[in-house]
Amino acid sequence: MLKAREGLTWRREFPIVAWMLAAESSRFSNAGLETGAAHSDWREVIEPVEPFLHAVNQRLANQIKEFDPDIAAYAKYALTGQGKQLRPALVALSSGSVGKTSDSHVLAAVIIEMIHLATLVHDDVIDEAQMRRGRPTLAANWGNEISVLLGDCLFAHALKLAASFPTTEICRCVASATNTVCAGEILQTQRERNFELKRDEYLKVIQMKTGELFALSCDLGAYLSGASPAQRQNLQRYGLEIGTAYQVYDDCLDVFGSEVAAGKSLGTDLAKGKLTLPLIWLTERAGNREHDRLMAWLQDWKPAHFPELMDELRAHQALAECQRVVQQHLQAARQQLADLPENQAKNGLFGLTEFLSDQVARLQKAS
Numbered sequence: 001m002l003k004a005r006e007g008l009t010w011r012r013e014f015p016i017v018a019w020m021l022a023a024e025s026s027r028f029s030n031a032g033l034e035t036g037a038a039h040s041d042w043r044e045v046i047e048p049v050e051p052f053l054h055a056v057n058q059r060l061a062n063q064i065k066e067f068d069p070d071i072a073a074y075a076k077y078a079l080t081g082q083g084k085q086l087r088p089a090l091v092a093l094s095s096g097s098v099g100k101t102s103d104s105h106v107l108a109a110v111i112i113e114m115i116h117l118a119t120l121v122h123d124d125v126i127d128e129a130q131m132r133r134g135r136p137t138l139a140a141n142w143g144n145e146i147s148v149l150l151g152d153c154l155f156a157h158a159l160k161l162a163a164s165f166p167t168t169e170i171c172r173c174v175a176s177a178t179n180t181v182c183a184g185e186i187l188q189t190q191r192e193r194n195f196e197l198k199r200d201e202y203l204k205v206i207q208m209k210t211g212e213l214f215a216l217s218c219d220l221g222a223y224l225s226g227a228s229p230a231q232r233q234n235l236q237r238y239g240l241e242i243g244t245a246y247q248v249y250d251d252c253l254d255v256f257g258s259e260v261a262a263g264k265s266l267g268t269d270l271a272k273g274k275l276t277l278p279l280i281w282l283t284e285r286a287g288n289r290e291h292d293r294l295m296a297w298l299q300d301w302k303p304a305h306f307p308e309l310m311d312e313l314r315a316h317q318a319l320a321e322c323q324r325v326v327q328q329h330l331q332a333a334r335q336q337l338a339d340l341p342e343n344q345a346k347n348g349l350f351g352l353t354e355f356l357s358d359q360v361a362r363l364q365k366a367s
Contacts, residue, residue: 042084045351048344049092052101056088056109063110066157074142074150078117083133086246086352087112087217093352094221094235096345097337101225108170108220111158115178116213118154119185121147126189127268170220177216184208193273195298199280206247207240214243234336241333242353245326249360251276252322255313256363270301277325278318285316319363326360 046053060079067075088109095101123129124137125144131137139147155178162174188205191197218239222232254269255278269276275283279298286294290312297305313319330353340346 042355045348045355046085046089048348049089049096052092052106052109053085053088055106056085056113059106059110060113063114063157063161067153071150071153074138074146075153077141078121078138078150078154079114085113087116087213089352090214090217090239090242090349091221093345093348094218094239095225097235097340097343097349098222098227098231099225101221104165104224105221107161107164108224109217111161111170111174112213112217112220114154114158114161115174115181118151118158119181119209119213121151121154122185125151126185127272129268169223173216173220173223177212180208180212184210184212188274191275193299195273195275195295196283197275197280199277199284202275202277202280203244206251207244210247210250211240211243214246215239231340234339238333238336238349241329241336242356245329245333245353245356248277248322248326248329249356249363252278252319252326252360252363255279256319270298270306273298273301277322278313281318281321282312282316286312323360323363327357330357 064072064076064079091105091109091112092101095105120132121138124132125139125147128139129137130140137147138150159171159175159178162171165171184205184207188209191201191205215236216239218235219232222235227235251269254276268274270279275298279294282294283291294309294312297309333353334350337346337349
């Protein structure tokens with residue numbers, strides 16, 4: 001795991017944001033992660049790249065004035081209240097693992113984070129979610145119509161920023177990844193209330209809608225640092241694997257977590273008829289009688305079914321199977337790091353897999 005003193009080297013790597021270190025450190029939101037001891041672990045993972053994350057936050061905030069004044073308040077609400085900043089952290093760590101980090105990486109991270117935030121705005125409309133990161137969603141405050149259109153504005157602005165690079169490679173990668181993410185969301189929507197969904201279909205969807213932006217973060221971080229084609233491919237695969245693992249964890253949180261710890265509405269997947277890995281495992285393992293009862297619950301879902309559903313999940317060790325799948329993808333991510341140079345950024349990428357592994361293990365206590 002990274003030590004705090006290693007951050008000093010990273011401070012020298014980020015002269016463009018060194019002045020920020022004199023400022024008071026902003027409070028880091030832990031939304032979507034369990035609270036307690038894990039919080040300090042996360043700070044330990046990101047401490048070396050905090051100057052970079054500060055710069056990304058500042059650049060994101062500066063984008064607000066680029067929107068029409070009449071909609072600036074909506075943009076500000078969407079672009080502030082940052083969460084875990086996993087994707088910007090991946091840009092910084094990937095770039096540092098193969099070379100130097102520059103202002104171009106900050107802009108790339110802003111673009112990716114803006115696309116991610118746009119997907120969250122749209123997700124909250126689709127899921128009818130009321131809470132996100134411990135506060136009301138944009139849709140809860142201003143309605144679905146404004147939320148959908150603002151999400152569109154965020155997507156468009158991100159592509160505008162991508163087009164500002166002197167090379168077309170950035171815009172091509174961003175546009176391709178955005179297309180994949182949106183296609184993944186469409187596939188997920190198509191599969192709502194498909195209670196016979198297979199595991200491979202589920203994994204395909206989460207790789208598209210979540211893993212893709214993790215992969216893009218690592219890919220652009222590497223590309224802008226002059227990585228070799230092999231290094232770029234390895235880091236892109238690392239991002240896809242850890243992004244897939246993260247989404248499985250997040251889906252488990254929706255079933256086994258708590259809203260207080262997560263800081264967002266939970267149970268939305270069940271309410272919308274979305275089958276995630278815990279339920280897919282149950283359909284794979286249940287006998288005929290159990291399967292029929294499960295189908296009856298899912299087809300007419302009511303919160304009152306939840307205690308009995310949890311009993312079935314425990315009886316069939318659904319959480320243990322989900323943890324195994326997460327660990328499988330995390331190990332695949334670690335393998336992609338084998339040929340990278342030994343440095344603290346590589347250690348940070350490895351540490352991120354260890355942190356997520358710890359988070360998944362904590363769900364056992366919560367459930």
